Amino acid sequence: MLTYYRDRTVEVTSVAVHIHGRVYALSELEYVWHLEVQADPSVRRRAASRGALNIGVVVAVILALLGIVFLVTATLTNPGTAAAVLVPLAVVVLLVAMAGPMLEWVLHRFDRSYDVGSKVHEIWCVRHGKELLLIRVADETRFGKIYRSIQRALENHP
Known part of the structure; x- marks a missing residue:
């Protein structure tokens, strides 16, 4: 027996498709297709959170640029306050150093949200x-793996 795909709830083998504890023999599946359906609220929230992350990154970049412009302007207009500017500059440098791990987390969330997608897919059969x-999947990458494995299993089934 050959396994084409396996995760926590789905297993596609050369003999059957196992989904959430149910078993569908490949010989019983007459036709398999997929549909893209209306997204449920959790998927819409995923798209909204992606937008919020985008806005947060843009606002952070704008605030950082404004801070740099302020520091440069304060130093050039009043050279005697250079010492007073060094304290805020040290704070900015410290914040930038701490922003690295936070930015890594944000960028990881971006990548994951685009991988998962914002659509819901269903796999149907006769x-x-x-x-x-058979299954309803809100993760686009997972859907593609499951659907393609079912296709391969059916193609190779005698």
């Missing part, structure tokens, strides 16, 4: 003459 929903 089994014993009836249409049957």
